[in-house]
Amino acid sequence: MWGSLGSSDGQFCHMEHLALDKYDNVYVNDPQSGPNGNGIPRVQKFDSSGHFITKWGSYGSGNGQFVDPEHLAVDSHGFVYVTDRHNNNIQVFAPVNMTITGNRITNNITLPEQLPPKLVNGTVTAKI
Numbered sequence: 044m045w046g047s048l049g050s051s052d053g054q055f056c057h058m059e060h061l062a063l064d065k066y067d068n069v070y071v072n073d074p075q076s077g078p079n080g081n082g083i084p085r086v087q088k089f090d091s092s093g094h095f096i097t098k099w100g101s102y103g104s105g106n107g108q109f110v111d112p113e114h115l116a117v118d119s120h121g122f123v124y125v126t127d128r129h130n131n132n133i134q135v136f137a138p139v140n141m142t143i144t145g146n147r148i149t150n151n152i153t154l155p156e157q158l159p160p161k162l163v164n165g166t167v168t169a170k171i
Contacts, residue, residue, distance in 0.1 A: 045093030050083070055073050062116050085100035107136075123136040
């Protein structure tokens with residue numbers, strides 16, 4: 044068992060769903076609502092032993108932002124899909140070494156660690 048109550052890295056306030064990628068990394072969505080949350084919804088990524096890797100998200104309705112992240116899934120290419128029931132959308136986060144060109148997936152250079160998510164041809168990219 045890992046994690047604890049709170050809003051710091053590796054902590055959860057209102058964990059709702061999780062997903063695994065093909066490397067057994069664990070993705071967890073946490074709206075950070077309630078008295079123990081900081082109100083900044085996010086997705087956190089952990090390795091299979093529960094060690095924190097990274098996180099992304101902020102409050103809002105723009106790219107890379109959530110109001111209430113609900114479900115999430117990871118496909119075989121490593122794309123992370125996050126639904127937001129209050130924004131009525133699904134955002135797709137691409138691994139940092141990939142970009143989307145039409146229906147083609149191509150390798151790209153690694154983005155800096157602190158680069159915020161951005162929309163690339165209809166797909167949000169973030170360091171995941």
